[in-house]
Structure formats: C-alpha cells, structure tokens
Amino acid sequence: MELYAYRENGEFIGTIDFYTSLRWRRQYWTAGEVELHLPATKENLAAIKAGVILRRVGYTESARIMGIKTKGGEITANARMLEIYFSMAYVIGTKSFTGTPAEILCQLAEDARESVPELVVDKTALPSGAEITIQLDFKNTLKAMTAVAKAYGLGFRLLFSENQKFTFQVYEGTDRSADQADNNIVYFTDEFQNFIDPEYNFDESDYCNVAYARGSDGKVACIDRSNGGRKRVCFVDASSITPDDKTEAAYLNELKTQCGWGLFDHIKTKSFTGTAVNIENFAYMQDWDLGDIVTTGDSSIGITMNERVTEVEEVYEKGSVTIYPVTGKTKSETLNLEDI
Template sequence: MEIIVYDRNLYRLGTIENHTSLQWHRKYYECGTFELHAPATEDNIRLLQPGNVIRPKGKDEAAVIRGDQTEEESTLVNEIVRNGYFLPIYFNDRLTGPMFTFNGTCEDAMRYMINRMATVPLLEVAPGIGDATKITFQATYKNVLTYLSKIARYCELGFRVVPDFKGKKMTFETYKGIDRTTKQGTKPRVIFSESYNNLNRAKHTYSDETAKTKIVVGGAGDGADRIYVTVGGGTGFDLREEFLDAKDINKDDFSTNAEYLEALRIRGEQYKAENAVIENIEAEVEAEVNFIYGTDYDLGDIVTVEKAKWNKVLNLRITELCEVYEYGGMYVVPTFGDALPTTINWDN
C-alpha cells in the first residue's frame, strides 16, 4: 500500500512505498492512532517529520505524525518508526473555554464546543445527521477532544475529521453505524463465528464492576427541600443503587421546573449508561472471508458475534478496528463492544 505524505496545510510532499508495517487503528468514539515502520532512508526521514500528515492511498482518513518517534540503526536493523493520531487530535489542543451549561442534542453540543473554542486552521463543521439524543452538562476550560469522546460514547455516535486535499480543508462530521445484526431484517446481516470461519483468536471480556441499576439524582436545595429524581430501578439481588450529586446543574438556567427536572433525569440516564454491564469480544478477522470489510461492514456497525464454545451470541457495535498491513498482506482486528469498562467523568 502506498502512503502519501502531506504538510500540515495539506500540500503533498511525496510518497512512501517501502514501509514494512502499518497499523491503522480506527476508533468510533475516540481519536484513532497509527504506527508505521519503514527503512531509515534519507527520503523517509525527510518526509516523516513530526507535524506532517499521512494518508494510505484510497482512504478518506488521515493522521498526524505526533508523539513518540524513533530511528534505529544497528547490524540487525535500520528502521524508522513513526506514531501518531488521526486528525481529531487537533481538538486535544483546545479547551472548551469559560463556564457554560449545555442542554440540547449531542450533535449540537459537539458543534457548540467546536465553534466556541480557539480556531483550528482549515477546519469546517458539517451539519448534523439529525440524531435527537439529548444531553445536559456543564464545563469550564475542559479538553475538547475528551468531551467529544464523552458525548459520542453517551449517544453512540461516531465522529471524524475528513480531509479534502484538493480544497485544502478539513471537515468535522458525525456519523452512525448501521445495524447489521440477525435481529433486524432490512439490511444484509453480518455474523462473525467459527462456523463462518471468520473469527480467530477471540477474547471475551465481561465486567459488572461499576454496574448500577438505580440512580438517585440530587439537585438543588438542602435537607427536606432538596430536589431528587430517580432513574432506573431493580429489586433483590439485581438492585444496585447509587446517589449522584447534580448540584452543578443550576436551576436558574432553566425557564420552568419541568425543564430542570428533565435535565436531572438526563444526567441520571447518562450516569446509568456509563455504569452499565460491559461485554466485548476482540478477535482477529480475515478481511475478505464471507463478509468484505469496508463493503459489508465497517467501523461503528452493529453485528452479531457467535462463539459456540463459550455459549455466546452477542449483538455488538464495532467500536475499534485495527487494519494491519504486513508482508504484503492485510488483516483486521475489530473490537466488538466497548474496549474497557468506561466511566465518563463529567468533572474532567
């Protein structure tokens, strides 16, 4: 695969064709990463400088060379290793600005933060896709990328920055994966299992470490006058209660009591979603066995994963997908479900 290199203003600098390995790690809720190994030639060192942008030919994704970089020369190896992040990494350099309270859709929240932060050169913001998921939160000088990821995870939306090398611009956009599971009947179904010979080296993870079923949200007021909203429920051994202090949601920011109670309820739903049972399967998948990667399924899609030996049939979203290019071949390693139990801390 040919790798095209650009400067940070998206002007083409050259190409690399002699690399020995590329791991192109795509992520649905977060900023993707890459790791590139190539011979330490004069041209490669000149092109692969920190801050430059790389793009595997044929892809509409790109990444910035950033972070730990190495060159090594010995009797056994003469290699350059470059690491970096997909274009959303630029949001990691920005803060949300002075305190604000947001109450609206997740997509609007993302665009609101981007439009109020310090400008990123070449960046434009695309209209939303119409997702109606609501969110309420307050932030003061928080990291923009961190909050984009938090919001994306809550409403199950993916986000990306798409480069336009001809137009010399980058566009932030949201997207939603497609349900391709066996429980739906409108789209072609995608199944990963041993019987389909497309599920290798599987690893299953289950965690109820932070799981909660009932959230009592405490709002404004003190003592007997304090306002409470309850989300969820449960009985017996299945009941897991948690108290959530939400005094940071200012009652005066809402025109009616009903709007304020709804904001508390949304905060409780957010917390409950963050503390659900986490179950995932990570496996090595042949990119062109039974289902074609990029055609039949892609990052963000929900698919059915069957592992008969473990008595598991799960419908899970592909939240991460690592493309590995080595020795002239390519395979993919998807993560079905959340990679790790994740608590979204809205205070950070």
Template sequence: MEIHVYDRNLRRLGHIENHTSLQWHRKYYECGTFELHCPVTAENLRLLQPGNIITKGDNKQEAAVIRGDQAEEESTLVNEITRNGFFLPVYLGDRLTGPQFNFNGTVEAAMHYMIGRMEQIPLLQIGAMTGDTTKVQFQATYKNVLEYFTKLAKFAEIGFRIVPDFKKKTMTFETYKGVDRTQAQGENPRVIFSESYDNLNQAKHNYSDATYKTKVIVGGAGDGLARIFVTVGGGSGFDLREVFLDAKDINKEALTDAEYLEALKTRGQEFLNENKIFENFEAEAEADVNFTYGKDYDLGDVVTVKKKKWNTAQNLRITELCEVYEYGGMYVVPTFGDALPTTIKWDE
C-alpha cells in the first residue's frame, strides 16, 4: 500500500512504499489520528515534514496532517522515522467561533453557520447537509470550533469530515450519518459481531459511570433569591445523582425570556448528555471475515454486538475504527459504543 504525500496546498510531493507500520484511527464524532513508522531515508525525511498531508492507498476521501509529536531513532535495533498527526478537521481546532452569538436551529445548520463566521481556512468549502432535523439552541463566545463540533455531532449522532479534492485543490466540510445494520431491522443487510461469527476477537468491554448525573440545576442570571434556575432531568433515592451547573455566561440581554429559559435548559441537557453512563466494546476483527469492512459496514454504522460469555447483546454504533497495516497485512479494531468520558465542557 502506497502512502501519498502532499503539501498543505494539496500539491503532490511523492509517495512512500517502505513503511513498516501505519495505524489509521478513524473517529465518527471527533478528529481522527494516525501513527506512521518507516525507515530513515533522505526521501522519507524530505516528504514527512510537519504540515504536509498524507493519504493511504487509493482512498483519497480521507487525509491527515503531520502534526504533533514526531521522532527519528537510530540504534543497533532500529533505524526509523515516527510520524503522528490528525485528520483534516484538525484545522477547525485552529479556529474560534468569534464574538458572542445566539443560535437556534438544526445541528448541521449550526456547524455551517460557525464555519461561515470563523476566520477562513484556505481551500475549505462547505458541502451539502444530510437533512438531519436534530435541533439545538445555544449561545457561544470565542469557543474552539472543533471542540464545539464534537459536542454537536454527539448531540445529533452525526459524523463530520473534511474531504480533499487533489485535482481541484479544495477541501469540503461534510456531515454524514451511519447506517442501521442491526439484527432487529429489515431494511438494510444485517451485521452481527459475535464469537459464533468469528469476528469478535480479543474483546474488551468498558463501562464507566464515574461522571454520570441524572439531574442538573442550571443557575442563570441574578443573585441570591432573585437568581434564575431551571431543572433538567430527575431521579430519586439511590438513583438520584444531581449537580449544579453555573450558566451565568449566557447573556440574558440578548434573548427574550422564553429564549433565555430554553437556552438554560439546553445547557442542562447537553451537560447530562456529556455525563451519562458510557459503555463500549473494543475488539480486533479481520477486515474480510463474514462481513467485509468498507462494504458491509463502516464507521458510524449501528450493528449488533453479542458476547455470549458475558451474557450481553447490544445494538451499538461504530464510533471509532483503527485500521492497522503491518507486515504486509491489514486488520481493523472497531470500537462499538461511546468513547469513555472526556474533560471538555460546554460551560468553559
């Protein structure tokens, strides 16, 4: 498999064939990452400079920027270059949402609106929407665009990506939705991961309720008894986990009373969404055993996962997919379900 290298203006610089390892980590709600290992040669050093862009094989739908921790190592055992980086949406992490604004509409429209008002990214254009109708209402001031997009994507359960066009020298922001391939539905071909299908190897089940909350009291404008509060969620007895959330940063003067209360409620619901029970399965899967990766299932699809030994069967979204290329072979490591909690918060 060839790795093609381009400069940041999408001009081709060359290709690498002699890599020893590539981990291509795709993510549905976030910016993907990669790690590449190859021999130290003059040509590889010339090509693999920070800021350059790489793609793999014939797949030009995804590309990544060399950025972050890089290394060259020489010893009696190894003589290799290590390169790390992020998929093209990393450029959104270099931008802020700008001065305060209020938004009330669909999640996809919010993403397009923020791209339109942030400082322009060279070559970037906006593609079509999927038609998802999930609505959101919020107020933001100088937030990191990529972090906000991650939260919006999780809220609506849609993915986003930036697709390069190396001929036209453009990059297009797109949203997309995974396909329901669960056992219970009958519209699409079913995809099942289990021991009986021999495609659920080295499985690991993760569960975390460390940040789980059921009820949030959102505090808005005012002080003391005159302060505005709204309650989102509920629960009782041992099942109640409540928390206070300060939302004074939401500017009441820019909204009607009804809009302001709705913005506080939205902030509370977003907090609960970010502090739910997180559960996922990680497993190593052969790319063409029973179901062919990229044809029968892909990133973002919802599939059925069964683990008889653990007495569990769940319908879970493929939120991450790590493609591993080593020793001339390839296998994939899908993550089914939610990634474990992050520390990103809407109210920061």
C-alpha cells in the first residue's frame, strides 16, 4: 500500500512505499485516525512532518499528520482524517441553523471557513430528510457535526485534491441488512465464518436521562427523557449563557440546548466488533463499506443485530492486511435535536 505525501498547499513531496506498519482507522461520523511507523532516516524525517497530508493510492480519505516522535530508530507519525480541520473551528456566538440534517452539516462546514479557507462544499447528492432547526452557542464545530451526524445516521468527509481544495461531502451508507430486499445482504456472523473473534459491548455506566442547566442569572432549564422511570441526572454549567437582549423563550431555548448537549455526553454505548475475513461474497469496499448497515451477531450468545458499520480499521503489517470493522451506534441513544 503506497502512500503519497503532500503539503497542505497541494505540493507533492514524495511517495512513501517502505514502512513497517500502517494503521488506517476510518470513522463514519467524525475524523478517523492513522498511525504510521517507518525507519528514522533523514529522508523520512524531511518528508514526515506535522501538517503533511497522506493519501493512499486509489482510496477516498486523506489524513493530516498531527505529530511525530522518534525512538529506537523508528518514526511514529500520528495523523487524523481531514475532518479534523473542523475541530480547529468554533461556532462563534449564538447561531441558528435550519435545513435538513445534511444541509445543516453543510452549513456548519461553511461556518468554519476561517479554519478551512480552501473549502468547497459539495451539495450535489445530499441525503434527504425532514427540516430541523438547531441553535448552538460557542460549540466546537466538529463536535456539533458529530452530534447531528449521529442523530440522523449520516456520515461526512473532507476530501483533498492537488489543486488546493478541500471538498466537504455528506453521505449515507447503504442498507445491506437482512431486513431489506433492495440491496445485496451482508452478514457478519460466526455462522458465515466471516467475522471472527466477535466482541459485544454494552455500557450505560455514564448514562443520564435528565439534564439541568443553569444560566448566568440563576435560571434553570431541564430536559427530562426518563419517561416516568428512574431518573439519572446530570448538571450542565451554562453560566456563560446570559439573558441579555433575548426574549424569555429564546433564553430558555438556549439553556435547553445546553441540556441537550449534556445528555449527548451521557448516553448508552453498544458495539459489535470483530475481524472481517474477506471471503468472496462479502468483500470489503466491494460488497460493503464504511456506513453500510449489515446484519451481524454471535450465535453462541444468541445476539443478532442490524447495525451500521461505524468504523473500519485497516492494519498493514509484514505484507498482509487485516480488517477490523466496528458495527453498531457507538453511542446508541443519540441527541434528539428537535427537543432543544
């Protein structure tokens, strides 16, 4: 697997074709991660620097090197997929965004132009959806994008081109589960012998269903999603939210927005991980890809789920490649943006 190295202005640096290992972790609704190990030579140190963009021949995503270290004659470069640029931006002040979830993701990207001045937003094939409105106040742009994407099952990516452009796209994976008949069905199960070492995880240790937020004047707002059951409460410090020049309703909505973010940070998690074996019927990036919904499970514990492929980790070592997909919403109860 060859890597091409570029400067952020599109200038080609060179090809990286000799490394000891490469871990390429793609993620559906946030910036994935890359870890590259290669010999510590003058030539490699000259090419591998923070800010350098790595591309793989014939693949979609690119990654920006965020840091490097050398030890024992080896360079370790840590990079993030280009969506990481949005973590460098904030929604400044209080702003409202209205549109379909996909359109709001595009609006958030456009709002971050100061951090991504080369941005081009591709709206040619946006996923459909009902119109919503969200209000944000000094929120990290990538965190806001992730919240919207998780809530509505969308993925987004920032693509690099040599003509010094960063193209933003919103996309939606294909439903390939056993509950539909329009697309080929993909199974990740021990029974199909294409999903080995399955690991099921469910955790509600940090889960909350009631959030309180207190503004600068002491006013308190609450979102309660306990539905009459046992309440699990969290508190959000919203002292930066002031009632100045706002109606009572607008001020309360801002506080409820903070409650919504608080609940988003305290939700249940579940996932089904394992090692995919590229058999002929379910080949990676041919029959299934990041964002697709597949049927997965482990017959020994009697669990079967139709879940989205939210992460795919590719590990290249010693001339071989191993694929590790993660299925299931990493955060299974997502932020309901319509009630804040």
